[in-house]
Amino acid sequence: MPIIDVHAHVTPERFKEAIRKEGSWYGLGPAVGEIQHGGFAKGLEERFAEMDRDGIQMQLLSPTIGFYQYGNELDVTKTVARECNDEVAEMVAAHPDRFAGVGTLPMQDVDAAVIELQRVMGDKGLKGAILDDHVLGRTYDEPEFRPFFAAADELSAVLFFHQGGDTCVVHRISRYKLGNAIGNLADRTITFASLVMGGVMDQYTNFKPLLAHAGGYTAFGVARMDKTAGALKPDRAENGEMRPPFGRAEGEYDLPRPPSEYLDRFYYDCCTYDEEALRFLIDKVGIERVMLGTDYPAPMFLEDPVNWINGLDSLTGAEKQQILSGNASALLGLS
Numbered sequence: 001m002p003i004i005d006v007h008a009h010v011t012p013e014r015f016k017e018a019i020r021k022e023g024s025w026y027g028l029g030p031a032v033g034e035i036q037h038g039g040f041a042k043g044l045e046e047r048f049a050e051m052d053r054d055g056i057q058m059q060l061l062s063p064t065i066g067f068y069q070y071g072n073e074l075d076v077t078k079t080v081a082r083e084c085n086d087e088v089a090e091m092v093a094a095h096p097d098r099f100a101g102v103g104t105l106p107m108q109d110v111d112a113a114v115i116e117l118q119r120v121m122g123d124k125g126l127k128g129a130i131l132d133d134h135v136l137g138r139t140y141d142e143p144e145f146r147p148f149f150a151a152a153d154e155l156s157a158v159l160f161f162h163q164g165g166d167t168c169v170v171h172r173i174s175r176y177k178l179g180n181a182i183g184n185l186a187d188r189t190i191t192f193a194s195l196v197m198g199g200v201m202d203q204y205t206n207f208k209p210l211l212a213h214a215g216g217y218t219a220f221g222v223a224r225m226d227k228t229a230g231a232l233k234p235d236r237a238e239n240g241e242m243r244p245p246f247g248r249a250e251g252e253y254d255l256p257r258p259p260s261e262y263l264d265r266f267y268y269d270c271c272t273y274d275e276e277a278l279r280f281l282i283d284k285v286g287i288e289r290v291m292l293g294t295d296y297p298a299p300m301f302l303e304d305p306v307n308w309i310n311g312l313d314s315l316t317g318a319e320k321q322q323i324l325s326g327n328a329s330a331l332l333g334l335s
């Protein structure tokens, strides 16, 4: 089975060409494609060379996050999404042994997002979509997103949750790149919590949520969610009923099980940069849920990832195989 990197971005060549020739693409400037970071400017040959250097046979391609464009005019967002997704689909079709892909969606309009998801997962052959952790500040427990999750569920879509733009942390502090260092992980934890505690995970059981950056603080912090959900002693009743210590606000979903019991409904990349953190994640969510994800070609790329995984003393040989290959193969339907 191939070694698969599920966290690998691509800035479309059609974007780069338009930037070179005209300075913009559908009104978007060069920063959207992050080509100021050298990695995103690289072409296909360099991508292959670096995959080969690192021993990675396949990447699950996702459009660079600047192309989310949820706050843009809907027609622009739809066009940008279609163009990005067409290029990802062309890369997959030309090199099916090297690439699988997910698309980006115009999430500010659920109907349009569903149409594009159906399109990319139809004859375009993609596996699902990459999504920001929120849509213009709206989290995914909001009722307006239920038709989207219904469609994703129907399609068994991989939904790759990955921040775009400012994270929640920059509202507190914008220095030291903490919006990335802490914010990416905080935003991912909010996504887990809102999907679980809002009832989305109970209503839809067939879509495949993949959390970038190892799910952020989710695995470490989930016991506190259990506590506020009333799942721990002394709040939990003899009959098992969860009794939230602060009560439950009007209209809030009545969660039937502790949030920690949903950890193994999600998938996680291994992008922790730390052996103990990765081991902890595996022990909390289950080995079959963790897979290689490097954040290629971003500055935060997990350096020499395959050798890193293979060199970790705390993982068994079977666990390394699952992380590098088996789990992603199963997730993407390759095995």
Ligand SMILES: [Zn+2]
Residues within 6 Å of the ligand: 007, 009, 162, 212, 295, 298
């Ligand atoms: Zn990334």
